[in-house]
Amino acid sequence: MEKVFSMLYEAAQEGNVTTLRQLLKQDKLILDRLIVINNNGFSETPLHVAAMLGHADFVKEIITYKPELAKEVDAWHSTPLHLAVAKSHLETVKILLSMVDDHKNLCSAWDGEGRNPMHLAAMRGRLDVLRELLKVAPEAGRINLKDRNETILHVCVRHNQLEALKLLVNAMDGDYHFVNAKDDYGMTILHLAVTYKQIETVKFLVTNTRVEVNATNTNKFTAFDILAQSQRSEKDFDISESLRSVGASQTIDQSLLTKKHIHDHGTKNDQSNSNNQKENQQDKTTKMSEGWLSRKRESLMIVASLIATMAFQAGTNPPGGL
Secondary structure: OHHHHHHHHHHHHHOOHHHHHHHHHHOOOHHHHHHHHOOOOOOOOHHHHHHHHOOHHHHHHHHHHOHHHHHOOOOOOOOHHHHHHHOOOHHHHHHHHHHOOOHHHHHHOOOOOOOOHHHHHHHOOOHHHHHHHHHHOHHHHHOOOOOOOOOHHHHHHHOOOHHHHHHHHHHOOOOHHHHOOOOOOOOOHHHHHHHOOOHHHHHHHHHHOOOOOOOOOOOOOOHHHHHHHOOOOOOHHHHHHHHHHOOOOOOOOHHHHHHHHHHHHHHHHHHHHHHHHHHHHHHHHHHHHHHHHHHHHHHHHHHHHHHHHHHHHHHHOOOOOO
16 A cells, blocks of 8 residues: 555656546545544645645646645645745635635635735735635625734735735725724834835835824834934935825834833943942052052061061070080
């Protein structure tokens, strides 16, 4: 049996449909046995291998015999669709979506990193694949990353995929709540775009979407506040102008931040001066101790010399003579 499975995996790697048919003719239950062996859902099936390598004909053939294999997951909890999307094998993606009845759930399934196939397509900028997924299961685009308040739009901005962002915003008809959704830190996609200094993304968001330009995060910072506190760069002016043009404002008084910075800086200087004074005092004490020891040493040497001299004289001229 191990030899047969080995031949099946080799056929998947090569995309050899002829070998697959021969093996199925010899043992019609070979694919069922494969599912039973993979009952924990942590083994890479031949369908995973073929999907990852883009062997569309092999994928089509094996799904014809056993469509349930499309739901099996590997060690990273990825389905064959996850792998085909990640590698941008459009034809394979189309086959998987068209031949699996439960394709909507397939598009919504999370991998080990909490991403569904549409998240993967967006983060990698696979626009053709993303269009195909949106056509078949648009609701999968509204699913957050697993255990995180982070939408697919956040994924686009984090990975600097502007074209994917545009495609998704248009597909969702500029949904106000979707565009203004916040992550676990209260950050909207505009907050993120400003944080990452993505000029073109900021321009697109403020001119082509219903994004709230003065939305605040959990720290009560607007996008403009984040820009004001970030390290200066040549991109700041363009971003600032784009934000000002649509009425963006700051909620945090920058003068207070400046005073706080000065106060913190002054406190650090005071601490530094205090430390210097302590070090100087310690140096003085050390020097005084060293001086005392030096004088003590000299006194002892003089006394020792006098004792030695008196002993020598007493030895050479003892009282009463010899």
